[in-house]
Amino acid sequence: MTEDVLLQAGDVAKYFPLRQRGPQVRAVDGVSLTVHRGETLGLVGETGCGKSTLARCLTRLTDLSRGTIVFAGRDITRLSRHQLAPVRRDLQMIFQDPYGSLNPRRRVGSIIGDPFAIHGVAEGRDRQRRVQELMDRVGLNPEHFNRYPAEFSGGQRQRIGVARAIALRPKLIVCDEPVSALDVSIQAQVINLLDDLQDELGLAYVFISHDLSVVRHVSDRVAVMYLGQIVETAPARQLYEQPRHPYTAALLSAAPVADPDLADRRRRVLLTGDVPSPVAPPTGCRFHPRCPKAQARCTVEAPALTARESDAGTHLTACHFPVHSVDELVPR
Amino acid sequence: MSTTPLVARGERGIAGRSPFRLAMARLRRDRVAMVSAGTVLVLVLVALAAPLIAHLVGHDPSTQYRETGLTPAGLPVGPNRHFLFGTDNLGRDVFIRVVYGTRISLLVGVVSTLLAVALGVVVGVTAGYFQGATDTVLARFMDVVLSFPFLLFAIALVSVAGPSIVVSVCVIAFFSWAAVGRIVRGQTLSIREREYIAAARSLGAGDIRIMFVDVLPNLVAPVIVYTTLLIPTAIVFEATLSFLGMGVVPPTPTWGNMLSDSLQYYQVAWWFILFPGLALLITTLAFNLLGDGVRDALDPATERLFAEE
Amino acid sequence: MLRFLLRRLLFGLLVLWLISIAVFVLFFVAPHDPARTIAGRQATAQTVALVRHRLGLDQPVLTQYGHFLTRLAHGDLGYSYYNSEPVRSLIFARLPVTLSLTLGGAVLWLLLGVSIGIASARHPRSLIDRASTVFVLGGLSMPTFLVGLLLLYTLFFRLHIAGIDAFPGGGYVPFTQSPAQWAQHLVLPWLTLALVSAATYSRLTRGSLLEVLGEDYVRTARSKGISERRVVYRHALRSALTPVVTQLGIDVGALLGGAIITENVFGLPGLGQLAVQSVTTQDLPVIVGIVLVASFFVVAANIAVDLMYAVLDPRVRRR
Numbered sequence: 001m002t003e004d005v006l007l008q009a010g011d012v013a014k015y016f017p018l019r020q021r022g023p024q025v026r027a028v029d030g031v032s033l034t035v036h037r038g039e040t041l042g043l044v045g046e047t048g049c050g051k052s053t054l055a056r057c058l059t060r061l062t063d064l065s066r067g068t069i070v071f072a073g074r075d076i077t078r079l080s081r082h083q084l085a086p087v088r089r090d091l092q093m094i095f096q097d098p099y100g101s102l103n104p105r106r107r108v109g110s111i112i113g114d115p116f117a118i119h120g121v122a123e124g125r126d127r128q129r130r131v132q133e134l135m136d137r138v139g140l141n142p143e144h145f146n147r148y149p150a151e152f153s154g155g156q157r158q159r160i161g162v163a164r165a166i167a168l169r170p171k172l173i174v175c176d177e178p179v180s181a182l183d184v185s186i187q188a189q190v191i192n193l194l195d196d197l198q199d200e201l202g203l204a205y206v207f208i209s210h211d212l213s214v215v216r217h218v219s220d221r222v223a224v225m226y227l228g229q230i231v232e233t234a235p236a237r238q239l240y241e242q243p244r245h246p247y248t249a250a251l252l253s254a255a256p257v258a259d260p261d262l263a264d265r266r267r268r269v270l271l272t273g274d275v276p277s278p279v280a281p282p283t284g285c286r287f288h289p290r291c292p293k294a295q296a297r298c299t300v301e302a303p304a305l306t307a308r309e310s311d312a313g314t315h316l317t318a319c320h321f322p323v324h325s326v327d328e329l330v331p332r
Numbered sequence: 333m334s335t336t337p338l339v340a341r342g343e344r345g346i347a348g349r350s351p352f353r354l355a356m357a358r359l360r361r362d363r364v365a366m367v368s369a370g371t372v373l374v375l376v377l378v379a380l381a382a383p384l385i386a387h388l389v390g391h392d393p394s395t396q397y398r399e400t401g402l403t404p405a406g407l408p409v410g411p412n413r414h415f416l417f418g419t420d421n422l423g424r425d426v427f428i429r430v431v432y433g434t435r436i437s438l439l440v441g442v443v444s445t446l447l448a449v450a451l452g453v454v455v456g457v458t459a460g461y462f463q464g465a466t467d468t469v470l471a472r473f474m475d476v477v478l479s480f481p482f483l484l485f486a487i488a489l490v491s492v493a494g495p496s497i498v499v500s501v502c503v504i505a506f507f508s509w510a511a512v513g514r515i516v517r518g519q520t521l522s523i524r525e526r527e528y529i530a531a532a533r534s535l536g537a538g539d540i541r542i543m544f545v546d547v548l549p550n551l552v553a554p555v556i557v558y559t560t561l562l563i564p565t566a567i568v569f570e571a572t573l574s575f576l577g578m579g580v581v582p583p584t585p586t587w588g589n590m591l592s593d594s595l596q597y598y599q600v601a602w603w604f605i606l607f608p609g610l611a612l613l614i615t616t617l618a619f620n621l622l623g624d625g626v627r628d629a630l631d632p633a634t635e636r637l638f639a640e641e
Numbered sequence: 642m643l644r645f646l647l648r649r650l651l652f653g654l655l656v657l658w659l660i661s662i663a664v665f666v667l668f669f670v671a672p673h674d675p676a677r678t679i680a681g682r683q684a685t686a687q688t689v690a691l692v693r694h695r696l697g698l699d700q701p702v703l704t705q706y707g708h709f710l711t712r713l714a715h716g717d718l719g720y721s722y723y724n725s726e727p728v729r730s731l732i733f734a735r736l737p738v739t740l741s742l743t744l745g746g747a748v749l750w751l752l753l754g755v756s757i758g759i760a761s762a763r764h765p766r767s768l769i770d771r772a773s774t775v776f777v778l779g780g781l782s783m784p785t786f787l788v789g790l791l792l793l794y795t796l797f798f799r800l801h802i803a804g805i806d807a808f809p810g811g812g813y814v815p816f817t818q819s820p821a822q823w824a825q826h827l828v829l830p831w832l833t834l835a836l837v838s839a840a841t842y843s844r845l846t847r848g849s850l851l852e853v854l855g856e857d858y859v860r861t862a863r864s865k866g867i868s869e870r871r872v873v874y875r876h877a878l879r880s881a882l883t884p885v886v887t888q889l890g891i892d893v894g895a896l897l898g899g900a901i902i903t904e905n906v907f908g909l910p911g912l913g914q915l916a917v918q919s920v921t922t923q924d925l926p927v928i929v930g931i932v933l934v935a936s937f938f939v940v941a942a943n944i945a946v947d948l949m950y951a952v953l954d955p956r957v958r959r960r
Binding site: 480483484485489492568578591612617 | 784935
């Protein structure tokens, strides 16, 4: 299986200083994860848990405070911008904001053609042809390559972003909340597009989102993030059916259910308190102040992310007292 | 597999119009700006056609027309059939001199502004894009240049280099670039935070490429506005230098040195002040109003001087 | 707070030092023969040689610069061969004139600008506002010397012909001699200096005040029943004036420029007039002296404004 590993993040951390010295914002604090060829790893968490920062770390848009990132067998943790350039052909990113991620003063054809221009892959006519092929592939009218982003809808702009990302046939695309800014009906279209492209081009995705149902739909494996750390990771189905970490269970129980009868019968796990500040995270297990199952041990000892109980090696949980059923968490 | 654009159906008619074309359309609808643009055009034509005008009128700027241009007492003659704007103390035709003065004002104004803008953009983008130590040094430097008494330093420079048109252009450019640089730096700082810059970097683009392909196109609008608004400042600066005797030397006529002469003769010849003064005023007013209009056309959100609501 | 002050002072000193280098290079190194230019056009070969030796121009550049700095530290600004007088006494003789002009002008422009700005902001789109907009537009487009000329023509000359001698056409009367005449001779120059800048400041005040008046805390004050007058003057004005103060700091240099022009239009025997004259007579030591003195004042004024700004807005102190 190790030859299959495309991206390996080891104990990645990223801290931001608030002022010149003093406390730092620990946006990402010790994340390890693996992505295999052709798979989709979903990364789920609430706002502020560090997902976007992690995305930028994985794609080396920013330096790491700690840890390593190995992509396609190569350690890219400390590579310079110049050295990273060839890596970028295989490691791409799709951004969240369809309105901010495209330069409003450039024509769409030029934007999509950027990868070809930057890496010297195609010029002139050839480039234009390939750009139009890409536009067609993602569902845009190739005639529109001379238009400006302002003339496209949100969903179309994300398609432009996708076209730009797949231009050089990358191996891995980190998608940072690619559909969060879109209307629900459009979301489905874009997700289906990403799905098709994965099959066609053998892409791997890291799919970041706060929307559990979307992540469930697209992912092979899912990792749950809380306050800069991964608290649980498992194959998608297992995670949704048999969550082990109290936080995961709470998240899942809060996800809206369409059928009102089912919704009524569902047991809601209610968490107390707010998400603590990433500047001074709680000691021991970070989740303990809000956890219904917290005990003394949780305040001093941070649990490691390992397989618990009888779980297979693919289901890792960072909790001293993993959950067996939701009933444990719901107050009587 | 094309999806219909969700862009409003009503806008279908403007599909394919670049932001530039939209701005031009807005500008054309602005009457004040159009009048100003027309005035500027007339001024440019006058400047270009100066020798022709001199030929048509039959006078040239340096000749002293003692018989027709001065009274028997030797005083300058007021506006009449032969001398549209009267004559000066040496019997020279004020009208032709004003016309020739247009050349200097426009030439110095435009060239020094272009130089200042070029320099300001280079420094501003460098400071704003690279940030860190480079930015601190450059920003502080620009602040210092801006806070200094331009005129005094200009005088000092002229005292060493001697007055001439080239020195005027250089001096004015040297003291104007910092204002442009500061604004460009500010814009660059905010552009840098946009997601499309991060996207470009994630594609592997180098700094130079990002600056040229992604940052500069977004600077075009504010730079154009600022250039148009900087030209009248440069023109006024040149006129001031000439007025003090630091600019273009006589006998070349500039509005500034004509007004300087008027200091001695205005009591007997009001036309000395009126015509060059009016020319100066109209020119700067036209550029200012045009600049205001351009700013509004490129970014309708800004507050206008003459907002009509 | 103290650290902030210290940093600003150090930076100011750095700037002054850099200027001294620039001035030195410009005037003593760059010219073809500094001795000749300093001695003046009329000087004989002997005088030039004497000057050269006296100024130490036959020594290596760095030594010269060292002497230059030492002299500066002692307040010795050089000697004007043209006027046969030390530069320092020349400058100090004329300083009161320039100070009277600039301080009076600055006060006037602030008063005028801010009050027009307030009036426009309180009655937007009224006649006052529209009139002030025209005023602003005129001010932005008019060079200072033109304003001076026009004032000379209208308020001096035409009144003079009509028999009213309210405003003299030039000249200076020291305050110690006669305060009334001092002021009378300065009215037109003050107006000249003030009108152009008042325009910018009125616009700035108007914009800033309008913005502040639109804020929530002002609405709260109004809804509490406080009179509009108090709302504007007591609550809104303080924050609205911050950008004006900042602008003032930036404009100290412009103030000096305006003074130079005004002195030349009205024949006031101040530093500005001296500077222009010295260019014609190529009296370089005087120009050097004026530039250095002016730089000192500008840096000092900037630090003062920064300090005031830091008092008004604590966020600035952390920089």
